[in-house]
Amino acid sequence: MLIERTSSFKGVTTSGRLYLVPTPIGNLGDMSPRAVTTLQEVDLIAAEDTRNTAKLLNYFEIKTPQISFHEHNTMERIPLLVDKLLAGQNLAQVSDAGMPSISDPGQELVKACIEKQIPVVPLPGPNAALTALIASGITPQPFTFYGFLPRKNKDLKAELATLANERYTLIFYEAPHRLKKTLKALLEAFGGDRQVVLCRELTKQYEEFLRGDLQAAYDFSSTEEVRGEFVLIVAGNSTPNQAEQVEQDTNLSLKAQVEALVATGLKPNAAIKEVAKRNNLKKQVVYNDYHEIN
Structure with a gap:
């Protein structure tokens, strides 16, 4: 099998380009000048939630039209978007916050573009997982990014059993209403002494880091009102069985x-x-x- 080489900017192509544009995870000041320019210059923006993205576009006075592209219409939208790209239009894809494809839509569209030899251009930018990791104080590498754990109890316990002996730092995302349940499951699977950092409302006014062990983190979630989106940084197992x-x-x-x-x-x-x-x-x-x- 030969290596397939695709240049983002060099060479002649009749198709447009798909730009993957990160958006701020809270603080609008984190939007890069390149991201703003890209959203201004493309022909169409594929947005996870056009209402949320409209607020961002209005703030930066961007007039580019949008089309919805989310987990419930992915298969329906991909042929339409690919056809527009093949016709020479440039598209940007954005999620509600952070990087497209990271616990958000995007991967299927990228794959479809690669199959059609349409250039895919990633822009660097905000990401909640890495933002939390570098401020956690827990060993930053190697790490395993997991994202959201399974919601069903049986699946959650089975997944954590396979992660209990992982020696790398673990990164999870969690919503406030599920934090207590997830911390209880982590406590039961990993033990109360495992170090954890709860990173809350990153880059926003109420940004906060709660550092301690899993027992203390669970106690916190049981006794205080929990608000805001969380990134959980969990230390790896230093003594795997x-x-x-x-x-x-x-x-x-x-x-x-x-x-x-x-x-x-x-x-x-x-x-x-x-x-x-x-x-x-x-x-x-x-x-x-x-x-x-x-």
Whole structure:
């Protein structure tokens, strides 16, 4: 397979370009001059919420028309947007705050443009995860950005079981009304001594950092009124148990691999998920093998 080379600005192309434009996560002063110029000069802005983006455009006196592009109309909009790009129009894609594609729409449109050899031009700019990380005081790299955890209890617990032995710093996003539930699940999965920083209302007037361990963070969420959007920076596991150290042995059966992880303390469902991931298999395949289902 040959490397496919696409230049953002050099060479002749009959198509337009897709610009990925970050928007402020709170403080409008974080909007870069290049971002403003790009939104002024493109033919159309694909916005996650045209009402929110209209406020931003009005503030910077940008007159460019918008079209809605969000998680509920992605498949419907992509062919239309790609056709406009192929016809030579330049488009900008923005989410409500921060980077497109990071816990927001964007990835599917980028993929569609790449398939049609339409140049995709990313602009640097505001990002809540990295903004929180550098101010947390917790080791900044290596880190794992996760975003929003699953909402269903069963899925949440299974996911945290696989992350409990992660040695890298973990970054999560969370809404205020779910913070207490998420911190309780983290406390149960990681233990109360794990260090955490709750980063609230980043770049806004009430920006605040709450530093301590998971027990203290949970107590805070249980006793005080919680407001604002949160980024959670959780320290990695400095003493991972054997589950992290069990190496994949291709000479072992899938069942034996699951049993080896279960022996270290992982629950069967979490072990099945981990073995499926290591072997690049569907979870059901490993589940059937472990339970000897033909």
